Amino acid sequence: MHILVVDDSAVARLLLSTIFIEAGHLVTQASSGYQALELLQQHSPDIVTMDVHMPGLNGYETIGRILELYNLPIIILTASANAKAATTAIQALAAGALAVLEKPVGPTVPGFERQINDLLRTLRLMSEIKVVRRTRSTATLTAPMVQPPSPVTSPAVIAIAASAGGPAALKLLLSELDPKIPWPVILIQHIAAGFLDSFIDWLQQLSKLKVGVACHGQELQAGHIYLSPEGFHLEYDARHRVKLSLASPSDLNIPSADRLFHSLAQHMARKVIAIQLSGMGQDGAEGIKAVSQSGGLCIIQDPETALIDSMPQAALRLAAPHCVLSPQKIAFFINDLQHSKRQSLSQKESE
Structure with missing residues (x-):
């Protein structure tokens, strides 16, 4: 080398x-x-x-x-x-x-x-990783016209998985995400030990959503971004609360996106929005397949826009996503979903 x-x-x-x-x-x-x-x-x-x-x-x-x-x-x-x-x-x-x-x-x-x-x-x-070369672009991105897909009748939680190249994607996604989204966000990001606090501070600079570490047994609140503590896996239990489990040194991915996605597929089913971003390896692919099969909404970053396309490609091989989009357009898509939800609630209140 x-x-x-x-x-x-x-x-x-x-x-x-x-x-x-x-x-x-x-x-x-x-x-x-x-x-x-x-x-x-x-x-x-x-x-x-x-x-x-x-x-x-x-x-x-x-x-x-x-x-x-x-x-x-x-x-x-x-x-x-x-x-x-x-x-x-x-x-x-x-x-x-x-x-x-x-x-x-x-x-x-x-x-x-x-x-x-x-x-x-x-x-x-x-x-050994194939890195996608970047190009400068001054083109203005516009929000795509999207129709909310039928599988998710009432989203309740957003789960995002990212690894190598993830911060670059998150920077683009969170900068466009409406801070008024009515759902909590769970973020799985593989990052070296000792850098979690700095990563949270950096996320807080990008987003107006409140960013913090999840606690065992906690109920998730809308408008918050939750990460797992260092050395722990984060899952969702049958009571719709956070379940933290100490990771083993032999675990390949800490925290595990697959474990989070599988738990959400089991306990939240059609109320999940699962997002797979840039990363090395296959973590999240099996889990996002489970979310798809349970009726949840699956969004995968367009591999051509991912710094490392291994995780998006792995998810595409296993699951049939509802959308394959750039990070910015993923944000636009979610914004559109929450606007549609507000309109639906307003209509019900007026009836």
Whole structure:
């Protein structure tokens, strides 16, 4: 594997290069975003690791320019103990980076071997991912005319599943979503440990809906976005309350979108709106199939608009969705549904 290491710190570049070379990989180094773009004209790396705090062209701008030109997976390395660094890392995910990990500091720091193993494993996985190249678009999106589908007669909850590339999709979806939607939103987003609080803060900046961590036994309220606590799966029980269960280290996806979707299909059936966004792997595909079979409404992100199309494609292979849309148009679709519900309620009140 050929890795492009982008970091303005010579010490960090040396440490990372040593780790990667000892693992048998080829390394090219860049000390700035501008140098990274120059080197990409000469080299064809399989993956890029990057710090977001760099002089000149910062990490966000560098990510954007790289993804406009190359189908390259980008991993952000940062010091998660620093709240500011964690927040900027989340913003980098929204710009198109696939994952954020702790940057190894040195052999004398506790957990160094674990950090190296996590980093090398992530690089191996992400280097095999097909990244959809981005293009600049100045076209104005207009809300599509949609007819509310018959399977969901009265929606009660929205469930969203996302993984790698998910923050970029969520940024587009939540910025267009009407804050007056009359349903709670449950969000499953695969994200590295230690970044949940920063991710919630970032979501709260995007949306006027209240964002927070769900509690076991909680009743969900309309106009709120709920996430699972770190290390827990989030499901829905027969009493229509939150069910949290401690994840096992052997679980492939934490939290699991499949577990949430299956529980909603079992206990909410036709009242579920299930949405599958960008991500790596197949989490959510079996669950969204169950939602579809129970009469719920299934929406899948158009794979052509997903940074990573594995999860949308997996869902499309198993389920027959009602809509396949871009993130913005998913928001427009949901807005239309809630407007239709309000009109229906108004008509009933006037009769």
